[in-house]
Amino acid sequence: MMDESRRGFIGKAFGAVAAVGGIASLIAMKKTWDPLPSVMSAGFTTVDVSGLEANKLEIAVWRGKPVFILKYTEDMKPTDGRNVKIGDHYFSVMIGLCTHLGCIPAYRADQHDFKCACHGGEFTDAGVHKFGPPPRPLDIPPFKLDGVTLVLGEEGPEYKAMMAKAGGA
Amino acid sequence: MAEFKKADSMLEWFDQRLGVVNFVKVMMTEYWIPKNINFLWAMGVLLTVLFTFLVVSGIFLLMYYKPDVNMAFDSVNYTIMQEVAYGWLFRHIHAVGASVVFLVIYVHMFTGIYYGSYKKGREMIWVSGMLLFVLFSAEGFSGYMLPWGQMSYWAAYVITEIFGGIPFIGDELVVWIRGNFYVSDSTLTRFFMLHVLLLPLAIIGAIVFHFYALRFPHVNNEEGEFFDFDEEAEKYLAGNKKESKVVPFWPVFLSKDFFVLGFFMLFFFYLVFFHYNFAMDPVNFDKADGLKTPAHIYPEWYFLWSYEVLRGFFFEIAGISGKSLGLIAFGIANAIFFVLPWLDRSPMVKPANQRPYFKYWFWFLMADLIVLTVYGKLPPTGANAWVGFASSMTFLVLFAALPFITKAEAKKVGGK
Amino acid sequence: MKEFKILAVIAALVGITYYGIEPYAHHIMHPEVAPADFSFKTLKNVDTTLAGNVENGKVLVEANCIACHAIDAAGFPQMMPNADAAASYGVVPPDLSSAGRIYDKNYLANFIFDPVTAMHLEGKYTPESGKAFPMPAYNWMSPQEIMDIVAYLQSVSPKVTEGKEANKATFEAACGRCHNMKYAGIEATTPTDSLKTYMGATPPDLSQYIKSRGEHYLHSFINDPQVLLHGTSMPRVGLTEKAQEEVIAYMEEIGDSKKAERETTGLWVMLYTLIFAILAWLWKRKIWSEVH
Numbered sequence: 001m002m003d004e005s006r007r008g009f010i011g012k013a014f015g016a017v018a019a020v021g022g023i024a025s026l027i028a029m030k031k032t033w034d035p036l037p038s039v040m041s042a043g044f045t046t047v048d049v050s051g052l053e054a055n056k057l058e059i060a061v062w063r064g065k066p067v068f069i070l071k072y073t074e075d076m077k078p079t080d081g082r083n084v085k086i087g088d089h090y091f092s093v094m095i096g097l098c099t100h101l102g103c104i105p106a107y108r109a110d111q112h113d114f115k116c117a118c119h120g121g122e123f124t125d126a127g128v129h130k131f132g133p134p135p136r137p138l139d140i141p142p143f144k145l146d147g148v149t150l151v152l153g154e155e156g157p158e159y160k161a162m163m164a165k166a167g168g169a
Numbered sequence: 170m171a172e173f174k175k176a177d178s179m180l181e182w183f184d185q186r187l188g189v190v191n192f193v194k195v196m197m198t199e200y201w202i203p204k205n206i207n208f209l210w211a212m213g214v215l216l217t218v219l220f221t222f223l224v225v226s227g228i229f230l231l232m233y234y235k236p237d238v239n240m241a242f243d244s245v246n247y248t249i250m251q252e253v254a255y256g257w258l259f260r261h262i263h264a265v266g267a268s269v270v271f272l273v274i275y276v277h278m279f280t281g282i283y284y285g286s287y288k289k290g291r292e293m294i295w296v297s298g299m300l301l302f303v304l305f306s307a308e309g310f311s312g313y314m315l316p317w318g319q320m321s322y323w324a325a326y327v328i329t330e331i332f333g334g335i336p337f338i339g340d341e342l343v344v345w346i347r348g349n350f351y352v353s354d355s356t357l358t359r360f361f362m363l364h365v366l367l368l369p370l371a372i373i374g375a376i377v378f379h380f381y382a383l384r385f386p387h388v389n390n391e392e393g394e395f396f397d398f399d400e401e402a403e404k405y406l407a408g409n410k411k412e413s414k415v416v417p418f419w420p421v422f423l424s425k426d427f428f429v430l431g432f433f434m435l436f437f438f439y440l441v442f443f444h445y446n447f448a449m450d451p452v453n454f455d456k457a458d459g460l461k462t463p464a465h466i467y468p469e470w471y472f473l474w475s476y477e478v479l480r481g482f483f484f485e486i487a488g489i490s491g492k493s494l495g496l497i498a499f500g501i502a503n504a505i506f507f508v509l510p511w512l513d514r515s516p517m518v519k520p521a522n523q524r525p526y527f528k529y530w531f532w533f534l535m536a537d538l539i540v541l542t543v544y545g546k547l548p549p550t551g552a553n554a555w556v557g558f559a560s561s562m563t564f565l566v567l568f569a570a571l572p573f574i575t576k577a578e579a580k581k582v583g584g585k
Numbered sequence: 586m587k588e589f590k591i592l593a594v595i596a597a598l599v600g601i602t603y604y605g606i607e608p609y610a611h612h613i614m615h616p617e618v619a620p621a622d623f624s625f626k627t628l629k630n631v632d633t634t635l636a637g638n639v640e641n642g643k644v645l646v647e648a649n650c651i652a653c654h655a656i657d658a659a660g661f662p663q664m665m666p667n668a669d670a671a672a673s674y675g676v677v678p679p680d681l682s683s684a685g686r687i688y689d690k691n692y693l694a695n696f697i698f699d700p701v702t703a704m705h706l707e708g709k710y711t712p713e714s715g716k717a718f719p720m721p722a723y724n725w726m727s728p729q730e731i732m733d734i735v736a737y738l739q740s741v742s743p744k745v746t747e748g749k750e751a752n753k754a755t756f757e758a759a760c761g762r763c764h765n766m767k768y769a770g771i772e773a774t775t776p777t778d779s780l781k782t783y784m785g786a787t788p789p790d791l792s793q794y795i796k797s798r799g800e801h802y803l804h805s806f807i808n809d810p811q812v813l814l815h816g817t818s819m820p821r822v823g824l825t826e827k828a829q830e831e832v833i834a835y836m837e838e839i840g841d842s843k844k845a846e847r848e849t850t851g852l853w854v855m856l857y858t859l860i861f862a863i864l865a866w867l868w869k870r871k872i873w874s875e876v877h
Contacts, residue, residue, distance in 0.1 A: 064350065
């Protein structure tokens, strides 16, 4: 006959092993729920801005959203805290969804502004709301600069500086 | 091996192997229910029937539904609704059933609150019932996503976005839930899994537990009266049916349930065939488009009161953002019902109209929930936003005040 | 009896809630608009009381219209395939075979006089926009000449059997240049890319629009899109009330094909349920008579 203390120990050891198996299964199950590798890599979009035409809206897709990339001409004035300088030109980089209800505003090249067809909202070339129902400027996605390559999805120093300036706005 | 003599009848054969005679007595013919009850006591059976309708109609929908963002909408609105024989009928039953089941859940729940059927031994019935409410809510939410219409998509977007409000892990949690940065195919298929397998299994388990939890404390009655079930059962079995305070589940209690069910089905089928827009919102007949937000986004009616609490806090208080306040209030509002048995500090089991203070609390709560529900549907602009704030605060205050109200009531009634 | 009282209370609470979240809320979200005007009375540039001369109309149409417009019913073919037409004009010009049947006379006359105003697209085709409508205005023609053209178009319009044939024909003529209808196997005759550039956005597939918009909304919308969707690129099409009903009937045929079956089955099921309920009540009464 085994005495109590050994039976007790083996019982606890068995219980511990069973528990470890259970926890390992839960961890594996949590990971099965994770986004797939193909999804995570699509979370970053690279755009080569060197070939872009000034005053012509370029739309990239990042995480299912349209991102406006607008190269400024010489006479278009940048807005402090909203534009980023890449090489010799200023650029606007912003999520192309109207901050009112998510429609995609259209760029008017002659007026250097954006007009949202849904409810008439208007934004400047830097994406600042200037007319109509939109409550705030167009959102700026996290981005990083790599020479003339824009990497959407990563927070570079320029982005961090812009966010710091925007502060509690 | 146990000794098995030759059986004299088919019944005896089964009884020897499965104990069916005793089983039927325990579950049906000698399961005692109080006699002084009204038709509100039939809601449980109504829910069981509606759940059965949902499962059966769901089984047939499953044969043709395609859980893929490119195929889901057409598999429902073309194949099922217009090609499959009676496909439209199963879809209507499923959609209307899902909406009506919440109407009956609320009637059932508020009946329980009104008659005090959540305390004095009945706490587990109440808690398992609230668990069922949460499971049905999750089931409804996941099911609504499947047709992949505009409302499906944007409701999924808004509700999964909420989790982003949780500190530290919020943003990562949202991506983990969705299986992507935005609501997409991975989101659809996992909610399909939840809706079709995991949640139904959990619901069935909870229903079984809920029924079990009823057995020891016994079903409540209209007066909250306590009596000896064994004594009353004896009277009934002795032939004293009219004097006994109890009736057997089968056939007496169920016969009343079937009668209520019959007339309820008239209402239900009228909705299924002729008046179903409240359950199948027209906006959802536009295919999901992640780049086009509908002018008005709102959940199904049974979530409106909760939705209004979520958006009722639209300004910063004491340094906490409106968005966070709303999220906290939403969490409290849904969890607080679970602890109702412990918030009610009065031991009285009586219908609300016989409780001097509780009756006001009850009807105040009903009025507040109706206001929250209606304003949850309206655009949250101007005055509406303030009504939303006031009614959300009222909800929280009502529950915070309940322990004090009921304690005072217990003192007033004093030792009765 | 007490149970009726309880039922009345529940019905009242549910009724109030239902009213708030359905009729009332919908009224707030979708305010009533001016009723549809099928006489197009704001268009007054042409005297439509003038009797049109069909022969003269034919001469004018041959001289002015068939370079861009096909009229299959009168033997005038398309000048170029859809893709090329779309590339040239931005959109495929409509075949005018049924124009006389489906478009209102007053509208048609005023359309020829000044297309942009008739379509209510003054907001889109402004001098500042730099956009010009591909069809010129014929405001230099005399009212008599315009009415001659209208009379000619009415004369060549083929007869269609009322019902399914008319519904489909009207839909295809009035809507098919820009709108897909997947469930009917209809693809817009204008290629998608041209359409997107021309309209500014892709016109939606109409397969389920009878369900997402409903007859009431469509009745007002088709008659004048600007009233319900201000700033839209969709033109006011100028359908007669009858033609519009044909369009909506077709949308219902394709989008809600089981409606008749649903309503018939519904009545039978409700009759059955009534019998079930009565029998359940009688059985309950019998059983409970022993215990009360």
